[in-house]
Amino acid sequence: MSQLQNDPIRVIPKRVLQLALVITFLIVVIAMAVNLPMLKMLVGYWLGVIANLINFRLIVIGTKNALEQQEKGAKSMMKTNLLLRLVIYAGVLVGVVLLLGTESFITTLIGISMVRFAIQTDGFFTFGYGKNKK
Numbered sequence: 001m002s003q004l005q006n007d008p009i010r011v012i013p014k015r016v017l018q019l020a021l022v023i024t025f026l027i028v029v030i031a032m033a034v035n036l037p038m039l040k041m042l043v044g045y046w047l048g049v050i051a052n053l054i055n056f057r058l059i060v061i062g063t064k065n066a067l068e069q070q071e072k073g074a075k076s077m078m079k080t081n082l083l084l085r086l087v088i089y090a091g092v093l094v095g096v097v098l099l100l101g102t103e104s105f106i107t108t109l110i111g112i113s114m115v116r117f118a119i120q121t122d123g124f125f126t127f128g129y130g131k132n133k134k
Contacts, residue, residue: 008119009060013053015118020049020111027107036103044096044104048111051092055085056115 027045031038062081066074089112097105 012056012115012118015121016049016053016056016114019118019121020046020114023110023114037101040100040104041107044100045107045111047092047096048108049114050111051088052112052114055088058085058088 024042024045027041028038030036031041058081062078066077066081069077092112093105093108096108
């Protein structure tokens with residue numbers, strides 16, 4: 001069993017930061033090769049990564065709190081949690097596109113998808129080790 005299956009709340013943020021550092025290097029190389037505004041792209045990317053990690057944490061907290069409440073209270077709590085997360089995403093994306101431009105917007109979209117990417121690449125990090133082989 002992979003670490004992600006054992007303790008996803010602690011492993012996912014670490015994995016996101018590892019992947020973010022690798023992708024930061026790729027953004028720097030691409031920006032230098034194509035002569036794009038590297039600093040703006042990196043700021044946009046890291047704003048996306050930070051927003052994504054904050055939203056992941058809000059999902060964890062909201063789910064724990066909803067499980068402790070009655071059904072009606074849980075529904076309203078999850079609705080407000082979802083609305084808050086959407087406001088964070090919209091605020092980051094609109095702010096980046098208005099202040100930093102299109103290149104930064106694209107890298108922000110990449111940063112916003114980092115938790116999903118970290119979960120999907122779990123097999124790459126574990127190399128198939130730790131699975132129950134009989």
